Amino acid sequence: MKQSSESFDIMYTGSSEITLESWEKIIHALITYGERIWLHTSVSISKHIPNDLSRLISRTFNELKEDRLICTWDYEYSNNPSGYHLKTLHNEDIKALYSNVNYQIENYSAMGTLSGQELKGAEITSKIIQYRHELWNIGLASLLNISSICYDKSPTRMKGNYSSHYKYEIINKQYTENIFEQLEMPPVGFLSCLDIKEIRSRSETLRTRLAEPINSKMIEMPPCEDSIKTECDNIISELNSLISELAKDKSLRYLGKDITKESVIASLSVLMPSFALYTFADKMMLWLKGNRKYSFLFFALETKNRAFEKYSKAIKASSAEIYYKR
Amino acid sequence: MEVKGTTISEVWSQSITRLLSEGKWVPTDRGLRALELCNMQLHVTEPLTQPRTPAQYPFSKQFIEEYANSLISEVVSTESVYNRLYNFGSKGLDQVSAVCDQLISSWSSRRAVLTTWDPTVDSQNTHPPCTIYLQLLVRGEKLNLTTVLRSNDAWLAAPVDMLALTNLQAHIASKLKIDVGSYSQLSVSYHLYEMDYLTASNFCKVGTP
Numbered sequence: 001m002k003q004s005s006e007s008f009d010i011m012y013t014g015s016s017e018i019t020l021e022s023w024e025k026i027i028h029a030l031i032t033y034g035e036r037i038w039l040h041t042s043v044s045i046s047k048h049i050p051n052d053l054s055r056l057i058s059r060t061f062n063e064l065k066e067d068r069l070i071c072t073w074d075y076e077y078s079n080n081p082s083g084y085h086l087k088t089l090h091n092e093d094i095k096a097l098y099s100n101v102n103y104q105i106e107n108y109s110a111m112g113t114l115s116g117q118e119l120k121g122a123e124i125t126s127k128i129i130q131y132r133h134e135l136w137n138i139g140l141a142s143l144l145n146i147s148s149i150c151y152d153k154s155p156t157r158m159k160g161n162y163s164s165h166y167k168y169e170i171i172n173k174q175y176t177e178n179i180f181e182q183l184e185m186p187p188v189g190f191l192s193c194l195d196i197k198e199i200r201s202r203s204e205t206l207r208t209r210l211a212e213p214i215n216s217k218m219i220e221m222p223p224c225e226d227s228i229k230t231e232c233d234n235i236i237s238e239l240n241s242l243i244s245e246l247a248k249d250k251s252l253r254y255l256g257k258d259i260t261k262e263s264v265i266a267s268l269s270v271l272m273p274s275f276a277l278y279t280f281a282d283k284m285m286l287w288l289k290g291n292r293k294y295s296f297l298f299f300a301l302e303t304k305n306r307a308f309e310k311y312s313k314a315i316k317a318s319s320a321e322i323y324y325k326r
Numbered sequence: 327m328e329v330k331g332t333t334i335s336e337v338w339s340q341s342i343t344r345l346l347s348e349g350k351w352v353p354t355d356r357g358l359r360a361l362e363l364c365n366m367q368l369h370v371t372e373p374l375t376q377p378r379t380p381a382q383y384p385f386s387k388q389f390i391e392e393y394a395n396s397l398i399s400e401v402v403s404t405e406s407v408y409n410r411l412y413n414f415g416s417k418g419l420d421q422v423s424a425v426c427d428q429l430i431s432s433w434s435s436r437r438a439v440l441t442t443w444d445p446t447v448d449s450q451n452t453h454p455p456c457t458i459y460l461q462l463l464v465r466g467e468k469l470n471l472t473t474v475l476r477s478n479d480a481w482l483a484a485p486v487d488m489l490a491l492t493n494l495q496a497h498i499a500s501k502l503k504i505d506v507g508s509y510s511q512l513s514v515s516y517h518l519y520e521m522d523y524l525t526a527s528n529f530c531k532v533g534t535p
Contacts, residue, residue: 016353042351042359077524094524101521106386124396124407125483126453129519132482133356136521152357 010034010168011144013137014152017046022152023057024189029150030069031188031199031303032176033168033207037064038146041074041085052318056190063193073144087144097139104135138165148172171214174225176206178232183300190310199306202299209235209296242297327516330369334488334509335380337370343530345480345518352517359520366478366516373492373509382529383485394489398497407455410442411494422494425462426501429469438462457487462498468507471495478513481522487511 010029014022023045026037045058064070073087075094105128141149148168191199213231329344331337349361379390397408412420425438440460448454459474473491478484492509499506518526 013357015355015357016359040359075520075524077527091524098521098525102384106389124393125456125479125487129479129482130356130453132521133358133519137357 008033008147008168009036009038009145010148010150011038011137011141011146012043012150014150016040016042016044017048018043018057018061019046020049020053020057020189024187025150025152026070027188027191027196028176028180029168029173030064031191031196031203033148033172034069034150036068037070037150038087038144039070039072041072041078043072050318053190053314056314056317060191060193060196064196067193067197069193069196089140089143093143097136097143101132101135101139105132141165171228172210174228175210175214175232178229179206179235182232182236183304185300185304186307186311188303188307190314191306192310195306195310199299199303202295202302205296206299239297239300327363327365328367328369330371332370332372333375333377334370334373334485334492335377337368338380338485338488339382339530341366341368341484341516342480342518342526345516346523346527346530349518351520354517354519356519360517361520361523362515362517364515366513368484368488368511368513370488370492370509373488374496374506378489378492380485384525385482385486390486390489393486394493397490397494407442407457410444410455411440414441415444422498426498429462429464429502433464436461436463456483457491460491460494462495464502464504465507468505469495469499469502470507470510472510473512475511475513477515478511478517480513480516480518481526484513484516 010033012022012026012029014025018026030037045054045061047054049057061070065072068086071087072085073089074085076088076090077094137149141147142165147165149165150173151169213228327344327348329337329340331340345361345363345366349363351359352362354360383390396406397411400408400412411422414421421440425440428435428438438461440462441458442455442460443458456477457473457475461472463470463472471491471494475487478487488509488511491511492506495509496506
């Protein structure tokens with residue numbers, strides 16, 4: 001079921017072996033803007049992830065596939081009878097895409113420029129190959145009717161001409177990552193399938209709140225990083241105001257606690273280190289569920305609490321050091 | 327894994343057939359999977375003999391010519407393989423002139439080595455050179471060239487890489503006033519991306535590995 005006009009299907013174009021970092025990106029996309037994430041059938045969890053973590057992620061991966069929040073596609077020529085996938089890219093379409101991509105490559109080569117850079121770089125083929133891959137991925141997404149792309153590494157083309165397929169990568173992800181950083185969100189990659197579904201059900205306000213600035217940034221390409229930061233700062237300020245307002249709300253008094261602004265801030269774990277008042281936060285969450293006005297705050301709290309809990313469990317369960325570079 | 331033949335075109339065609347029939351699918355940094363053979367050796371006995379460009383190569387003559395001459399025609403960019411060969415490092419070493427001097431002073435030299443890899447830059451480089459080592463040997467009064475490529479896109483890059491490198495070989499041979507000998511290439515990762523798989527397999531008419 002479509003969540004809103006501000007969510008879309010996203011094609012993941014990273015390595016066919018999912019690392020902890022790429023899984024983090026996939027889940028981030030899924031809980032913020034992704035209606036579904038599309039992967040090639042060959043994509044699997046990397047063998048280099050420690051066993052205990054790998055089992056955890058594999059279980060979530062399979063559950064998300066069962067719920068069709070993660071979907072798979074394949075090339076017709078693969079002719080893999082055991083492979084289950086929801087979309088197939090037909091050979092004739094592949095051939096047409098192949099010709100089109102090569103045509104584009106030759107045009108750019110003839111112009112002597114590649115992605116706005118000088119073509120004759122340290123390694124000319126490396127640049128051309130990268131450009132081919134970027135065009136290929138955009139073409140694949142179009143043929144598969146997938147509206148946006150999630151990259152493992154930012155493509156060079158994003159700095160030059162734009163495709164609407166970059167919308168998630170260049171706009172939505174930048175906003176949500178900035179907000180997640182400001183909220184000191186723990187990694188979300190260890191959330192369970194159930195967590196992810198419940199958090200997604202609360203993310204509409206986030207998308208709605210960001211719709212206006214995001215749509216305006218799409219007009220003024222390339223978007224200015226400073227303006228994204230300013231807008232995100234505004235959103236965090238709004239959250240602060242909400243917290244202050246919440247602290248003054250008389251209806252909270254039934255919680256039987258002397259509520260000050262500081263205690264609310266602490267309990268919400270939004271601006272301060274998490275879980276100072278965890279039990280109180282549970283009560284607060286119940287209250288927030290009934291107040292639509294605060295649903296973005298609830299989304300932030302829900303995500304942070306669940307992510308922190310699952311991340312802590314994963315750390316305890318694993319002997320390996322978990323390293324993230326968001 | 328070794329493929330040997332008379333012309334660049336012949337060797338490339340054979341190498342694609344081998345890659346399609348014996349390669350393994352591997353993940354890549356770029357996202358798309360690639361069919362890969364490790365340590366592929368390509369030996370061309372007559373690198374200047376036509377046809378040098380394979381008829382199946384999908385890119386235009388202009389593209390091929392531009393690329394084929396990229397190691398012998400001066401390139402303005404300081405960030406180029408050309409620059410690494412003719413103006414290497416902080417001292418701006420002209421490696422091509424240096425190997426010519428080396429061979430003129432000692433025709434049997436095993437030190438006529440050129441490198442394009444700069445460890446101070448390339449470990450963090452987005453597009454580091456693929457051809458990283460070249461060695462020239464004069465044997466039987468001919469100039470042989472051996473190269474090592476850390477990574478080689480078999481479909482897009484291998485034919486034009488061989489053209490560019492053998493053009494450089496011919497360029498140095500003419501400076502030394504000797505004939506061009508054989509060309510040998512070790513591609514540590516010789517691969518074909520899945521976007522090229524369908525076209526390549528139609529060309530070679532082999533089944534899915």
